[in-house]
Amino acid sequence: MAGKSQNVVALVLTLGVTAVAKMIVDRVWKIGSGGKTPPTDPSDPDVNVREALVWAVISGAVISVARMALSRKLAQKERRQQRAEARAHA
Numbered sequence: 162m163a164g165k166s167q168n169v170v171a172l173v174l175t176l177g178v179t180a181v182a183k184m185i186v187d188r189v190w191k192i193g194s195g196g197k198t199p200p201t202d203p204s205d206p207d208v209n210v211r212e213a214l215v216w217a218v219i220s221g222a223v224i225s226v227a228r229m230a231l232s233r234k235l236a237q238k239e240r241r242q243q244r245a246e247a248r249a250h251a
Contacts, residue, residue, distance in 0.1 A: 167239070171235055174231055174235070175228060175231060175232075178227045178228060178230075178231045179224055179227065179228065181227070182223050182224045182227040182228075183220065183224065185223070186199070186219060186220045186223050186224070187199050190216065190219070194212075199216055199220070200212055200213055200216050203216060203217055
């Protein structure tokens with residue numbers, strides 16, 4: 162049962178980290194672009210191609226790095242727990 166609960170916690174944390182990262186990128190975009198909202202549909206012909214590319218690269222990179230950092234933190238925590246359990250059984 163612990164495995165399933167850990168997966169649920171990881172999923173919820175991943176969704177939370179993604180949402181926070183997106184909010185941060187949105188705010189930085191607005192500041193950097195003088196108040197313009199980020200492109201919600203980069204395939205829209207009214208969106209400048211340069212803006213769409215910059216938005217895709219920046220948002221994708223920030224969200225990916227945030228998810229990777231969370232994943233590494235969760236894996237580190239799990240390794241600590243496994244070592245503690247192994248010492249307890251030894």
